[in-house]
Amino acid sequence: MSDSVIRSLLDAMTVSVGVPFQSVTDAPLDARRAAIQALATAHTPIESIQIDDQHFLGLRYDDRLGSVVLAGPYRKSPDPTSGDDAITTDTEERVLRALTAIAPGLRDIANEHRQRLELATQLEVSTSSVLAVTGELALDTVLRRIVDLSRQLAGAKYAALGVPDDSRRLVAFITSGMTDEQERRIGELPRGRGILGLLLEEPKTIRLRELGEHPASVGFPPRHPPMNSFLGVPIIAHGRVLGNLYLTDKLAEEEFSVRDERLVEILALHAAVAIENARLYQTVEREQHRLRAVLEQLPEAVMIVERDPEIVTLVNGQTSQLLGWRIETPMPLADYVAMNTRETSDGDPISDDDLPIVRAVRHGESTHLRDVLITRPDGSQITVLLNAAPTLGSEGSIIGAIAVFQDVTLIRDAEQLKDDFLSIVSHELRTPLTTIRGGATMLLRDSGRLDAETRDEILGDISNESNRLAILVENMVQLAHIRAGRLAMETEPVHVLGAIRSAVNAEQQQLASRKCTMTSSPDLVVAADPRSLDQIIRNLLHNAVKYSPPESPIEVSATRDDQLKMAAISVRDHGIGIDEKDVPHVFERFRRASAVESSQIPGMGLGLYLCRELVEALDGKIWIESPPDGGTIVAFSLPVAADD
Numbered sequence: 001m002s003d004s005v006i007r008s009l010l011d012a013m014t015v016s017v018g019v020p021f022q023s024v025t026d027a028p029l030d031a032r033r034a035a036i037q038a039l040a041t042a043h044t045p046i047e048s049i050q051i052d053d054q055h056f057l058g059l060r061y062d063d064r065l066g067s068v069v070l071a072g073p074y075r076k077s078p079d080p081t082s083g084d085d086a087i088t089t090d091t092e093e094r095v096l097r098a099l100t101a102i103a104p105g106l107r108d109i110a111n112e113h114r115q116r117l118e119l120a121t122q123l124e125v126s127t128s129s130v131l132a133v134t135g136e137l138a139l140d141t142v143l144r145r146i147v148d149l150s151r152q153l154a155g156a157k158y159a160a161l162g163v164p165d166d167s168r169r170l171v172a173f174i175t176s177g178m179t180d181e182q183e184r185r186i187g188e189l190p191r192g193r194g195i196l197g198l199l200l201e202e203p204k205t206i207r208l209r210e211l212g213e214h215p216a217s218v219g220f221p222p223r224h225p226p227m228n229s230f231l232g233v234p235i236i237a238h239g240r241v242l243g244n245l246y247l248t249d250k251l252a253e254e255e256f257s258v259r260d261e262r263l264v265e266i267l268a269l270h271a272a273v274a275i276e277n278a279r280l281y282q283t284v285e286r287e288q289h290r291l292r293a294v295l296e297q298l299p300e301a302v303m304i305v306e307r308d309p310e311i312v313t314l315v316n317g318q319t320s321q322l323l324g325w326r327i328e329t330p331m332p333l334a335d336y337v338a339m340n341t342r343e344t345s346d347g348d349p350i351s352d353d354d355l356p357i358v359r360a361v362r363h364g365e366s367t368h369l370r371d372v373l374i375t376r377p378d379g380s381q382i383t384v385l386l387n388a389a390p391t392l393g394s395e396g397s398i399i400g401a402i403a404v405f406q407d408v409t410l411i412r413d414a415e416q417l418k419d420d421f422l423s424i425v426s427h428e429l430r431t432p433l434t435t436i437r438g439g440a441t442m443l444l445r446d447s448g449r450l451d452a453e454t455r456d457e458i459l460g461d462i463s464n465e466s467n468r469l470a471i472l473v474e475n476m477v478q479l480a481h482i483r484a485g486r487l488a489m490e491t492e493p494v495h496v497l498g499a500i501r502s503a504v505n506a507e508q509q510q511l512a513s514r515k516c517t518m519t520s521s522p523d524l525v526v527a528a529d530p531r532s533l534d535q536i537i538r539n540l541l542h543n544a545v546k547y548s549p550p551e552s553p554i555e556v557s558a559t560r561d562d563q564l565k566m567a568a569i570s571v572r573d574h575g576i577g578i579d580e581k582d583v584p585h586v587f588e589r590f591r592r593a594s595a596v597e598s599s600q601i602p603g604m605g606l607g608l609y610l611c612r613e614l615v616e617a618l619d620g621k622i623w624i625e626s627p628p629d630g631g632t633i634v635a636f637s638l639p640v641a642a643d644d
Contacts, residue, residue: 018091019072020071020072021071023068023069024058024068027070031056034051039060046059046060046099049070055072056074057072061107062106067110069106074092143243147174147176151176153267154263155253156249156250157248158249159245162196162243163242168201168241186223186224195208195216198216199234199246200241205232205261206232207231207258208255210228228254229248229255229256230248231247231250232244232245233245233268235272235275237273242275245271247260295314299318301318301404302315304401305400306361310362311331311332312332324377333357333361339377341374341375343375345372356370357388359388360401364392371383371385371412372405388404389402432466432468433469436462464509474535489529495524496521496567496569497520497522499537501518503534503541504516504541507541507545513550516555517556521560524560524567527639528618537569539610542607544575555570565640567637569636578626578632586608587622588609621637623635
């Protein structure tokens with residue numbers, strides 16, 4: 001734009017004066033060279049230039065070599081009546097006055113152009129500075145970029161960034177331009193004395209031609225490289241000094257310029273924003289780390305979800321453990337929802353849209369103390385107590401949601417156990433107690449009138465029902481130990497045939513006239529807890545008696561598998577058997593086969609459950625077999641004792 005304005009002005013001068021006016025860049029080559037040579041060393045802004053018989057007047061209106069205007073060419077003549085086209089001395093004087101008159105205008109145009117160029121440069125520097133120092137959030141990296149960029153902008157040999165604390169002492173000093181060896185030789189970094197301290201006390205730019213000549217200078221420590229010219233610029237935000245930029249030894253010049261000062265000040269403005277952002281980010285990261293640490297210590301599972309878009313941003317380790325799969329955040333909420341199926345406590349499926357966390361993040365609904373049955377990827381199920389609530393922004397809008405859920409499977413299981421126990425025990429206790437009470441009352445009231453056979457029959461009923469109650473109480477005590485985690489085993493070598501005979505003898509009253517065969521290798525020894533092994537065999541004998549005809553035989557046998565180093569012990573009856581569909585469930589607590597339920601045979605469904613718990617605690621397995629000729633075989637395996 002400035003070139004076009006200058007050309008328009010020169011064209012107007014050509015018409016007005018009658019002599020060509022042109023920029024040196026538009027002049028012929030020989031005139032251009034002569035003008036530049038004449039004006040380069042001239043002490044006056046206007047010089048007369050002669051090339052052969054042609055004359056020029058040259059005006060240098062700015063310090064730059066290209067800022068030259070030529071008036072000419074023309075020929076001079078002392079006689080104005082000669083009729084020649086040459087101009088007179090008077091005309092040349094008019095040209096000289098015209099050049100003198102337009103010089104200030106040309107100078108203003110050049111200055112304006114220079115200012116625009118400097119402004120464009122500053123804007124470019126500003127943009128690059130913003131990108132360089134604000135594109136990073138790690139504070140250490142931001143400080144390093146600031147000091148390196150300041151050295152490049154100012155053309156300094158050395159640069160440093162000092163960071164003060166609240167007491168105005170330098171707590172960090174980052175250098176640029178020094179080698180590791182130079183820093184090592186200097187030793188302890190500056191703490192803010194001398195000129196550095198002056199910038200801390202009076203946060204304003206300092207530009208010095210010679211650093212050592214300033215009254216506040218205190219010199220350098222031993223082995224410090226010499227430094228001369230100096231430029232110090234504070235980095236200030238909201239009236240607080242965040243740091244100071246120190247630049248020394250302007251390259252190729254004796255001192256830093258005003259332009260250098262301005263560029264570094266522009267950088268300092270952006271550096272203040274970048275440092276504040278980095279510190280804010282550092283604070284946020286620290287708070288997030290603290291929040292994660294707190295969440296990881298919680299026994300409950302915690303999940304945080306953002307709304308736009310719906311992303312799971314934070315979970316603790318308990319969440320992954322509870323749900324049975326590893327959650328990697330950030331994760332789309334839809335992907336999280338798809339991993340587990342959910343049901344109500346009544347077994348009704350819960351759709352994705354009705355999940356509490358989804359309702360909270362989409363509709364702002366809160367959920368409190370809701371039981372949800374969750375199926376894990378491995379097929380296991382747990383019951384969780386779930387709370388969910390939306391998180392709101394400053395204007396009350398929904399920005400996310402948080403869910404907290406706790407595994408209450410054992411609690412709900414215990415509640416169900418209590419209900420089942422009360423229901424079953426109330427039924428199971430009533431019959432034997434009624435028999436015992438009735439028999440005892442009859443003996444007390446009518447003992448003298450009863451014959452011996454009737455008395456023996458009543459006493460037998462009391463004995464049988466008392467034994468039944470003893471077994472019931474023993475099973476319940478054992479169940480309580482299992483549920484409380486107090487099932488302790490003290491294993492030792494146990495002779496299998498001896499354990500079978502002991503159990504059969506203890507149940508002899510229940511076996512009555514039944515034939516019970518016992519088969520085992522005489523030398524078979526297992527590693528087991530003697531009391532637990534006795535309880536397992538007696539429970540299986542009790543079941544065999546209960547679910548088979550009175551005169552049918554019972555067979556107890558034990559075999560050894562040398563390859564697996566396990567002993568298999570089985571009890572067979574010839575009773576009603578177990579339906580195939582019931583086999584997977586008969587070892588569950590309070591579960592009985594459907595054929596047993598329909599037979600009205602009393603029982604709580606604890607015998608096989610306790611046997612399974614005891615066998616597994618002894619590192620064995622238990623299973624059901626259904627022989628082709630009827631009846632049931634309940635078998636279990638235990639480790640064979642070591643030979644020694």
